[in-house]
Structures are given as structure tokens and as C-alpha cells.
Amino acid sequence: MLLAASAGPAGATGPDTSAPNTFAPDTFAQVTAPTTPGAAAPRWATSWATSVQGPYPTGNPSAQPDQRFAFPEPAEGARDQTLRLVLRPTVWGPQARLRFSNAFGTRPLALDGVHAGLQLGGASLVPGSNRLVRFGGREGVTIPPGGQAWSDPVDLPFAANPAAPLLAGRKLAVSFHVVGASGPMTWHAKALQTSYATAPGAGARGAEEGEQSFPFSTASWFFLDAVDMMAPAGTPVIVGFGDSITDGTASTMNGDDRWPDVLWRRLLAHAGRPVAVVNAGIGGNQMAGPANYGPSSPFPGGPSALMRLERDVISLSGVTAVIWLEGINDFSRNGNATLEAVRSGMQQGVKRLREGIPGVRVIGATVTSALGSSSAAHGHAEQDEKRRALNDFIRDSGTFDGVADFDAAVLDEASGGLRAEMVPESTTGGPGDKLHPNRAGYLAMANSIDLRMLLGR
Structure with a gap:
């Protein structure tokens, strides 16, 4: 039986304790981390998130396999099949909860057979790690068009000690069965992470820990848009908010080397405590446009930054800081914004961030150069003039609590464009487009951030 979800977040109930699989906690750690007497109770912290857009196939995916066999009719979407999405939490906890979105669907989305387990490799899971996920105590949920739903908390025995060093960087596999045909699919186009799907009509396969039922791959995420972990009170949650240069275009497929990924590893080494960094970038995103966005009027760059701010940042759990990098697409020939x-x-x-998240620190990131880009919409002199003027505003206006000077980190002063070693594309091996930094560029950007802006002095 499916539980109907409201258009807003569904309330979570108690943890699932009846999942049939068992997993010995000491595989990763001998004991659960003790609770200090008098310490504040653990709280939900968003550990992974992605920004939804759509419906599929409108978007800007990277390194996308041919999707005709997994989704032969885009208007019908997924049909009686199971998706196994792979993602990397930045904080682990003994319990998790999942948020599913039908933001850009036109039909009720019915899901059941939802499971969460530890990825072994490909579509295979670590044996015994897969756990059934419930919604209001039931094994399914129906999400109306435009709606979303949080799951109940689910126990993760393999993360009984979330501080175990061997957990850091491990990936979670979230599997779910789409009952019937989903219709137009809410998705995130540019995952730069391989996930998996059964054939249409294959039914509910999420309980399986092997990969035999998952012949098809995708470089996108569908429907799932946030994962919370139960974490120590005060765990910092930092959101990278922006366009393709936050989303990670030209970084390494499955390499986790977008600038928010590199920043997370720096923080993990520096802070000596859990820190979450989540990516709210969408390739092609704009600040000022498009004016209208929805299932009948999609745009490859997703809804404008202001249209998606509530869902993609303010509604997340425990957000303490936002790094905002946006503007280059507004000044392109596709945007033509002033x-x-x-x-x-x-x-x-x-202003909305500070009103919605009291105490949040908002860091402005300077916009990197696209001068000389091979993209027809980018690289012209007028775009660069506006970009430099926007950077002056970001640095000097006092609007932000701090500045991440990404432009200075990657700029070739002689040419006015990106430094030469930061141009070649890291996944395809292509020449690069002089718009998107590669792995070397993202590394330099993340390393340029003063961590004291995010963690305090």
C-alpha cells in the first residue's frame, strides 16, 4: 500500500527496525560512538543533496550513456522499473532519511521497494548492508505533481560509528521501484556519477544486492534530491550554490573532484569533526532567468537561482554557510541580462537566505573568466566586462559575509582567460571550452577558500 505525500515535506516517524537484512556493525567499527553527558542531542544534517530540474530529458548532462533502453519514451518516464542511484554522503550517521521530489512531474509518482545500502562497486552492494526504507510506516509513497516526501528514519548499522575513518568517501546506493509509469521525470542532469537502472517492466528489484538486474547506466540522478544523516549537534552544513562550474562540468566522471568535493576533503582534514558540503549547482543555471519555468516550459539550465532558493538551500537541514557562484550564464548570449x-x-x-536561515554565513564567489570560449554563447568582450563589474560588486559591496576569490585562483592575467593548464576537459580528454575549469582548476578554486569564513576562527 502506498502512502500519499503532501506537496510539502512529509513528517518523519520512528526508525525502521524491521528490515530483514542484518549487518554486523563491527565490520567498520567496534563500538558506537559514546554520547557525552549533557551534550546536545544529535540532529538531522543534510549530508548529500542535488538540485532538481526537468522534466527529463531537458538539461545539460555530461558523459551520458545512451538512455533509449532504460527510458524509451521520455513522456512516459520510468515504467515499472527500479533505479539504483549512487551518491556520496559527506557526513555519515547511524540513521538516515531520504527526500524524493516530483517537482516537475505531471502525474502522481508512486514509489515502493525503497532501499538504502553501501555500494560495493558498480550496481552491487556490500552484502547485508541493504535496508528497507518506509514512509509513515508503510513500504511505499505517492507524491503528487509538484510535491516532495521525506522518508522515515532508517537505521544504517554499517554506520553505527560514523566517525570510523573507513566510512569517509564511501558511497550510498539508494534503490527504488517506480510503480507503473512515472510520466515526465524530475531529475538532475549532470550527476557526473554513474547510477543504474533495470529494464522497463522489470518490477521491484531494490532488495537485491547484486547487479544482475541492473544492466543500464545513467550519469544523472532521478527523483531523489536530499539525504539527511543524524549527526552531532552543531555539525556545519555548507552549500555550494550555482551553475555548471559548481555542478562540475569538465571535472572527472566518478572522480568527485568538483570544487565542493575538494573543499569537503579540505574541511575534513582541517576541522577534526564532521562537516557536510552539498552541491546545489545546475549546469546552465542563471540568476535572473528564465522568467517562467515548469513542466510545460522547461529550460536546460533549470529554474532561476531565486526560484529554487527555498527548495535547494533554505529547506535543507542544518545549513550554516552558502558559497554562491553565479552570473556567467546571465551575461551569455542565452541570458543577455543586465x-x-x-x-x-x-x-x-x-536577504532571503538570512531571513530563512538565521545565522547563516553567505560567501560570494567571484565569477571565473570565459574569455575566448569556444562556446557560441560565451567568451565575448561584453560578457567579460559585465563579469568583472559583478566581481567588483561581490568583493566590495558588503553584501556578503566573505569572498571566495575563484577568479583570482584561475585567471591568466596575460590572456584574461583561464590558465592554460586548467582548460583541457578531464572526463572526455577533449580540448576544453575555456569556460569550465577542469580538475586542476577546481582544485585551485577550492584551495583558495579561507576555511575560517566557514568554520570560524
Whole structure:
């Protein structure tokens, strides 16, 4: 039986204790971390998130396999099949909860057979790690068009000691069965992470820990848009908010080397405690446009930054800081926005963030150069003039609590474009487009951030 979800987040109930699989906690750690007397109770912290767009196939995926066999009719979406999405939590906890979105669907989305387990490799799971996920105590949920639903908490025995060093960087596999035909699919196009799907009509296969039922692969995420972990009170949650340069275009497929990934590893080494960094980038995203966005009027870059701010940042759990990198697409020939429109949008967005998340620190990131880009929409002199003026505003206006000077980290002063070693594309081996930094560029960007802005002095 499926539980119907409201258009807003569904309330979570008690943890699932009846899942049939067992997993010995001492595989990763001997004991559960003790609770200090008088310490604040653990709280939900968003450990992984992605920004939804759609419906599929509108978007800008990277390194996408041919999707015709998994999803032969885009208008019908997924049909009686199971998706196994692979993702990397940045904080682990003994319990997790999952958020599913039908934001850009036109039909009720019925899911059941939802499971969460530890990825072994490919579509295979570590034996015994897979756990049944419930919704209001039931094994399924129906999400109305435009809606979303949180699952109940689910125990993760393999993360009984979330501080175990061997857990850091491990990946979670979330499997779910789409009952019937989903219709137009809410998705995130540019995952740069391989996930898996059964054939249409294969039914509920999420309980299986092997990979035999999952012949098809995808470089995108569908429907799932957030994972919370039960974490120590005060766990920092930092959101990278922006466009393709936050989403990770030209980084390494399955390499986890977008700038938010590199930043997370720096923070993990520096802080000596759990820190979450989540990626709210969408390839092609704009600050000021499009004016309208929805299932009948999609746009490859997703809804505008201001349209998605509530869902993609404010509604997440425990957010303490936001690093905002946006503007290059507004000044492209696709956007044609004025400098004033982008500056005004940023000011509005910062105001909304501070109102929605009391105490949040909002860091402005300077926009990197696209001068000389091979992209027809980018690289012209007018775009670069507006970009430099926006960077002056970000650095000097006092709008932000701090500045991440990404432009300075990757700029070739002689050419005015990206440094030569930061141009070749890291996944395909292509020449690069002089718009998106590669792995070397993202590394330099993340390393340029003053961690004290995020963690305090």
C-alpha cells in the first residue's frame, strides 16, 4: 500500500527496525560512538543533496550513456522499473532519511521497494548492508505533481560509528521501484556519477544486492534530491550554490573532484569533526532567468537561482554557510541580462537566505573568466566586462559575509582567460571550452577558500 505525500515535506516517524537484512556493525567499527553527558542531542544534517530540474530529458548532462533502453519514451518516464542511484554522503550517521521530489512531474509518482545500502562497486552492494526504507510506516509513497516526501528514519548499522575513518568517501546506493509509469521525470542532469537502472517492466528489484538486474547506466540522478544523516549537534552544513562550474562540468566522471568535493576533503582534514558540503549547482543555471519555468516550459539550465532558493538551500537541514557562484550564464548570449538585474538578484537572494536561515554565513564567489570560449554563447568582450563589474560588486559591496576569490585562483592575467593548464576537459580528454575549469582548476578554486569564513576562527 502506498502512502500519499503532501506537496510539502512529509513528517518523519520512528526508525525502521524491521528490515530483514542484518549487518554486523563491527565490520567498520567496534563500538558506537559514546554520547557525552549533557551534550546536545544529535540532529538531522543534510549530508548529500542535488538540485532538481526537468522534466527529463531537458538539461545539460555530461558523459551520458545512451538512455533509449532504460527510458524509451521520455513522456512516459520510468515504467515499472527500479533505479539504483549512487551518491556520496559527506557526513555519515547511524540513521538516515531520504527526500524524493516530483517537482516537475505531471502525474502522481508512486514509489515502493525503497532501499538504502553501501555500494560495493558498480550496481552491487556490500552484502547485508541493504535496508528497507518506509514512509509513515508503510513500504511505499505517492507524491503528487509538484510535491516532495521525506522518508522515515532508517537505521544504517554499517554506520553505527560514523566517525570510523573507513566510512569517509564511501558511497550510498539508494534503490527504488517506480510503480507503473512515472510520466515526465524530475531529475538532475549532470550527476557526473554513474547510477543504474533495470529494464522497463522489470518490477521491484531494490532488495537485491547484486547487479544482475541492473544492466543500464545513467550519469544523472532521478527523483531523489536530499539525504539527511543524524549527526552531532552543531555539525556545519555548507552549500555550494550555482551553475555548471559548481555542478562540475569538465571535472572527472566518478572522480568527485568538483570544487565542493575538494573543499569537503579540505574541511575534513582541517576541522577534526564532521562537516557536510552539498552541491546545489545546475549546469546552465542563471540568476535572473528564465522568467517562467515548469513542466510545460522547461529550460536546460533549470529554474532561476531565486526560484529554487527555498527548495535547494533554505529547506535543507542544518545549513550554516552558502558559497554562491553565479552570473556567467546571465551575461551569455542565452541570458543577455543586465548587470543591475544580476546584482539586484544577488541582494534579494542573500536577504532571503538570512531571513530563512538565521545565522547563516553567505560567501560570494567571484565569477571565473570565459574569455575566448569556444562556446557560441560565451567568451565575448561584453560578457567579460559585465563579469568583472559583478566581481567588483561581490568583493566590495558588503553584501556578503566573505569572498571566495575563484577568479583570482584561475585567471591568466596575460590572456584574461583561464590558465592554460586548467582548460583541457578531464572526463572526455577533449580540448576544453575555456569556460569550465577542469580538475586542476577546481582544485585551485577550492584551495583558495579561507576555511575560517566557514568554520570560524
